[in-house]
């Protein structure tokens with residue numbers, strides 16, 4: 001099939017590359033000329049494991065093209081995917097300006113029957129709005145608008161796309177449903193379902209999935225906060241409840257809050273949609289509030305440990321800047337908030353991340369930039385620091401193990417927002433180890449944490 005992908009961010013680039021790899025001819029369009037030039041030259045602007053091999057093959061075999069010219073891409077296409085940004089607007093609602101702008105242009109570019117697919121995460125009813133905008137310039141028989149939410153995770157995007165647990169297609173048109181099913185059949189050979197439903201339910205399914213996952217994480221973060229108060233261990237609780245198949249093992253890891261380009265904005269957006277429709281989505285109110293405080297809970301623990309809110313004269317190592325491992329994306333990363341809070345309190349930082357130093361520098365505040373030295377080696381971030389703060393669970397941080405910290409640090413004190421290390425080994429290694437929802441290790445009696453969350 002001939003496919004046009006409008007918007008070559010994470011979703012557009014991964015979808016376009018994977019569709020090309022399964023034998024389609026794909027043209028990706030972006031308004032960012034620099035990005036298009038870079039992609040044409042074979043350079044991928046994001047870090048995403050596994051993408052490069054498929055991307056190079058698509059380019060080499062002539063099935064993957066990049067352009068700024070929407071006309072050329074759309075006029076030949078059987079399917080047009082909208083993979084456009086839907087960032088939070090001022091009051092939490094999704095900003096649909098990119099989607100609606102492109103929808104307004106599509107009608108005059110369509111030649112034969114075309115399926116227009118919204119892959120962006122959009123509020124219920126956006127499909128109707130897109131349909132109306134397109135229909136201003138072309139007959140309604142010449143196109144259908146389909147919702148096809150994307151469930152890929154950054155860092156695992158290629159596998160998630162190639163082997164989806166399900167594909168959701170929202171349309172009432174049999175013709176569009178058949179074309180979409182044919183497109184996705186190679187991806188669901190494992191027997192996972194293609195679920196066809198009405199467009200509005202499909203749009204809401206995406207928000208429901210993200211809001212459910214954000215709630216699950218937040219629930220565990222609250223359990224972790226209780227664990228700290230009563231002397232229990234959230235790792236044990238996770239194992240104890242995760243083995244119940246009704247609850248499931250995944251997304252039960254307590255930490256310093258969820259971040260990324262999706263959960264925070266999508267929870268806000270579904271909350272906004274509910275309010276617009278006269279419904280107060282109370283659970284999500286709490287989820288958002290808890291997540292805000294969870295992001296800086298580690299700083300509160302540091303204040304309690306040092307018995308001061310003034311960190312002047314102190315230097316902290318920071319391991320991990322991206323919002324999760326295996327990505328250079330720092331959107332809504334807890335590290336951004338933690339760096340702000342620490343430098344506000346007068347601290348200097350020595351920061352390391354395997355992939356995200358560049359993106360972090362672009363996004364952080366001038367105050368953080370002035371007070372942070374970025375290093376390109378994880379050991380260098382331990383040099384002469386007062387304590388180490390771990391914000392992202394990159395695999396390489398599991399080595400060297402806790403046993404080595406006592407040799408490598410002036411004072412082996414670790415505030416771990418991701419529960420990387422075994423408590424018993426930390427105890428034996430003689431390091432002071434304060435993590436999330438687990439007993440604090442080797443903390444002098446006077447500093448026993450009274451969690452004030």
Ligand SMILES: NC(=O)c1ccc[n+]([C@@H]2O[C@H](COP(=O)([O-])OP(=O)(O)OC[C@H]3O[C@@H](n4cnc5c(N)ncnc54)[C@H](O)[C@@H]3O)[C@@H](O)[C@H]2O)c1
Pocket residue numbers: 006007008009010011012029030031032035083084085086098101102119120121122150151152153154261262
């Ligand atoms: N990032 C993810 O992991 C993920 C996963 C599932 C769904 N989503 C959703 O998919 C959508 C896209 O997300 P993303 O992370 O890929 O966005 P992104 O911000 O990484 O990329 C968007 C791209 O669209 C381009 N663009 C903007 N306006 C344009 C226009 N008028 N014409 C052509 N190109 C234009 C930008 O230059 C950019 O390259 C969002 O709705 C998001 O919520 C994202």
Ligand SMILES: O=c1ccn([C@@H]2O[C@H](COP(=O)(O)OP(=O)(O)O[C@H]3O[C@H](CO)[C@@H](O)[C@H](O)[C@H]3O)[C@@H](O)[C@H]2O)c(=O)[nH]1
Pocket residue numbers: 121150151152153154155210213217250251252253254255256257258259260261262263266323324
């Ligand atoms: O047990 C867990 C799992 C995740 N997280 C955090 O939750 C955030 C999001 O993680 P993840 O879901 O793995 O990353 P995303 O790439 O943001 O993917 C989510 O958002 C995408 C965009 O909508 C969806 O497509 C995916 O299905 C959905 O998982 C990150 O800050 C993680 O650190 C936890 O704190 N504990």
